Amino acid sequence: MARRDYEIDELISAEAIAARIGALGTEIEAAFGDTEKLVVVGLLRGSFIFIADLVRKLDLPVEVDFIEASSYGNAMESSHDVRILKDLRGPIEGRDVLLVEDIVDTGLTLRHVLGLLRSRRPARLETIALLDKPSRRQVDVRATWTGFEIPDEFVVGYGIDYAQRDRNLPYIGTVRLP
Numbered sequence: 001m002a003r004r005d006y007e008i009d010e011l012i013s014a015e016a017i018a019a020r021i022g023a024l025g026t027e028i029e030a031a032f033g034d035t036e037k038l039v040v041v042g043l044l045r046g047s048f049i050f051i052a053d054l055v056r057k058l059d060l061p062v063e064v065d066f067i068e069a070s071s072y073g074n075a076m077e078s079s080h081d082v083r084i085l086k087d088l089r090g091p092i093e094g095r096d097v098l099l100v101e102d103i104v105d106t107g108l109t110l111r112h113v114l115g116l117l118r119s120r121r122p123a124r125l126e127t128i129a130l131l132d133k134p135s136r137r138q139v140d141v142r143a144t145w146t147g148f149e150i151p152d153e154f155v156v157g158y159g160i161d162y163a164q165r166d167r168n169l170p171y172i173g174t175v176r177l178p
């Protein structure tokens with residue numbers, strides 16, 4: 001495998017992520033305690049590790065589905081044209097839904113996907129984002145639960161990529177270009 005031509009500085013350790021997800025799991029369980037079945041919707045691809053860890057903290061009947069929206073491509077700049085690349089497999093009308101996102105940055109992706117899911121009339125729709133960069137927000141949208149607020153830095157790891165690399169890092173780090 002080719003060496004990286006950039007450095008990664010650890011921002012959030014694997015242990016800190018695990019501890020935070022444990023606490024979030026307790027809050028979500030309490031919030032959805034009376035659900036018949038919760039549909040946990042992962043927003044691909046950056047949420048795939050987060051959702052895997054999160055659902056294992058939920059002692060609730062859950063179903064897992066995925067949706068994919070276009071975002072960064074291979075660059076560090078946000079594309080503002082949000083498109084759905086892969087839709088849900090199942091209906092969510094009348095269901096309790098938890099949308100799981102990796103990062104809320106400008107907020108455009110979350111707003112778009114929330115609008116789409118809301119149009120399908122779920123009984124309840126909440127969101128959780130592992131990371132939030134409030135200083136970058138362009139639209140007024142916020143996740144119900146957030147793992148960590150982070151500064152305006154490009155991050156990788158724990159499911160989040162830089163040009164499709166580094167999703168397999170167990171921690172979250174910032175990219176430092178030479």
Ligand code: 5GP
Pocket residue numbers: 046071072078101102103104105106107108109110153154155156160161162
């Ligand atoms: P937004 O629509 O809120 O601007 O962007 C959300 C999406 O942009 C995230 O789901 C994520 O895929 C991508 N994104 C935002 N910030 C970063 C970052 O620091 N690193 C990476 N790899 N992707 C990011």
